Amino acid sequence: MKRLLSIELQKIWKNKASKILTLSYFILLTFIALIASIKINIGNFQLHIAEQGIFNFPYIWHFNTYIAAILKFFLAVVIVSMMANEYSYGTLKQNLIDGMSKKEFVTSKFLTVVVFAGVSTLFIFILSLILGLSFSSYNEVGIIFSEMEYLLAYFIKLTGFFSFCLFIGILIKRSAFALGFLFVWNIIEGIIIGILNFKVFPDSDFDKNITQFLPLESMSNLIVEPFTKLSVIKNIETTIGGAANLKDYDVHWYSILIVLAWTAIFISSSYYLLKRRDL
Structure with missing residues (x-):
């Protein structure tokens, strides 16, 4: 496995575009730290984002994994x-000629997917820990390392999404069309969700029992938006007379x-595609 992974990582690192996209992804992840410097002035009112609790433990695990997951499309392009x-370069056929089996080829790609997801998760863990220790109002060990299931959800979400990208890449062969298919599939799921929500089951939540099995939607359900958990948002909802927020923010085993x-x-x-396809 080490040999297979080494071959794939060398291919990526020697490709200039893939190298730039990979580095850009991790650089953009560090920009999460810049949120701490954002200050919004409205008349005599000043809102300092970092003071609203987004970097408090354990909320930071939820917030950072959600934000980081939005940037996963950079690595999707790489995959x-x-x-x-x-x-395009004929390396697949050459690898098979050199003795690599199709099973080993797919395994090498999946190992690369897992490594990307694993390194991204480790990066977010370290970044969140640094930001939390710098800005969090709660620094007790029990609080710091609570709710870390969001990191697990983040890892599984990336692994699933990159596996989908790998499948599309093998199915369609050309990166531009494959990425276009990914975009179109996202729209298709949105249409399905909209029809079920507003037309088929307008007066119930039964549509969610169906849409949770859609591939992209299932990945999205692993980490739901964290913003309405913030006390400042809850206070605003209370002030304007909004209903109590009963949203479920947990990471569920069935979603995993x-x-x-x-x-x-x-x-x-x-x-299966590689096995049946004449290369």
């Missing part, structure tokens, strides 16, 4: 391009299982 380049199932489907389907 899709990684597969497209195999066809659904994404893991999709990950297995994408990887096995990738292998």
Whole structure:
């Protein structure tokens, strides 16, 4: 496995575009720290973002993983391009000629996906820990390391999403069309969710029992938006007479299982495509 992973990482690092996109992704993640410097002045009222509790433990684990997950599309381009380049440069056929089996080829790609997700998760853990220790009002060990299931959800979310990108890259071969398909699929899921929510089940939440099994939606459900958890938002809702927020922010085991199932489907389907395809 070490040999397979080493081959893939060398391919990515020697590709200038992939190298720039990968570095850009991690550089952009560090920009989360810049949120601490944002101050909004409205007349005599000054709002300092860092003082609103976004970097408090354990809330920071939820906030940072949610924000970081938005930037995952940078690495999605790398994953899709990684597969497209195999066809464009003929390296896939050459690897098979050199003795690598199709199973080993898919395994090497999946290992790369897991490494990207793992390194991203470790990066967010370190960044969140530094920001939390710098700005959090709560520094007790028990509080610092509570609610860390969001990091697990983040890792699984990235692994599932990158596996989807890998499958699309193998299916379509060309990176531009593959990324276009990813965009179109996102729209298709949005249409399905809208129809079920507003037309089929307008007076109930039963639509969520169905849409939670859609691939991108299932990944999205792992980490829901954290903003309405902030006390300042809750105070505003109370002030304007809004209803109590009963939103469920937890990471659920069944959401994890659904994404893991999709990950297995994408990887096995990738292998099936390569196995049946005449290269």
